[in-house]
Amino acid sequence: MQCGKQDGGRAGFSLIEVLVAVVIVGIAITSLLAANGAFTQVNGAGIDLSTAEFLIEQFREMTAMLPVVDPQTGKTTFGPESGETTLAAWDDLDDFDNAAICPPVDVSRTPLTEFASFTQQVRVENVSAASLDTVVADHGSDFVRITVTILQNNTAISSASWIRARY
Ligand SMILES: [Ca+2]
Ligand SMILES: [Ca+2]
Numbered sequence: 592m593q594c595g596k597q598d599g600g601r602a603g604f605s606l607i608e609v610l611v612a613v614v615i616v617g618i619a620i621t622s623l624l625a626a627n628g629a630f631t632q633v634n635g636a637g638i639d640l641s642t643a644e645f646l647i648e649q650f651r652e653m654t655a656m657l658p659v660v661d662p663q664t665g666k667t668t669f670g671p672e673s674g675e676t677t678l679a680a681w682d683d684l685d686d687f688d689n690a691a692i693c694p695p696v697d698v699s700r701t702p703l704t705e706f707a708s709f710t711q712q713v714r715v716e717n718v719s720a721a722s723l724d725t726v727v728a729d730h731g732s733d734f735v736r737i738t739v740t741i742l743q744n745n746t747a748i749s750s751a752s753w754i755r756a757r758y
Contacts, residue, residue: 642706643741643749650711650739651753652698658683659735659757669729684735684755688715695741710742723754733757 604612661672661683671686678700681687693710694702703709717732719725726736733756740750 639743639748642709643743646695646703646706646709646711646741647739647749647751649695649697649703650692650713651737651751653696653700654684654687654737657681659733659755660685660730666730684737685715685729687713687737689713691742708744710745712740712742712747714738714740718754 660666661668664672669685670688671681675681675686678690678692678696690713691710692713694704694707695709695711696702714737716726716736716738717729718734718736719727720732720734723734723736735755735757736752737755738750738752740747742748
């Protein structure tokens with residue numbers, strides 16, 4: 592007896608059975624490919640976020656030892672002092688206000704050309720000593736809040752803020 596068939600001994604599969612099997616396998620393969628695509632996308636987003644965290648950390652470390660106000664002129668200028676025309680010359684935190692650094696730089700201010708689609712966008716604001724959430728006038732306190740937003744192709748993907756005190 593072959594395959595339980597009792598209608599004259601016809602063995603094997605009918606065309607309909609084969610077609611149904613082909614369709615089912617096709618659906619299974621399509622689902623697997625779709626799932627794989629989704630995993631790849633999630634992975635890509637994870638890598639971009641890791642890069643953003645890395646770039647925030649590079650900026651934080653690069654500016655960790657900088658004074659809050661300019662070592663020569665103090666509170667005279669908020670922003671880069673005259674003559675401080677390039678990133679390399681910036682020697683206090685407010686020099687970085689409104690900077691959009693692209694390609695982003697590492698802790699030693701070396702451009703990271705492999706991350707050229709990313710930008711380190713910087714905001715430096717003075718905040719009230721009594722309430723660190725309250726923004727005050729430029730140089731209006733001894734505390735600054737630095738906010739770095741990482742853009743990828745002009746879209747913000749991560750941001751971090753921290754407070755520094757003048758000492
Ligand atoms: Ca300066
Ligand atoms: Ca300055």
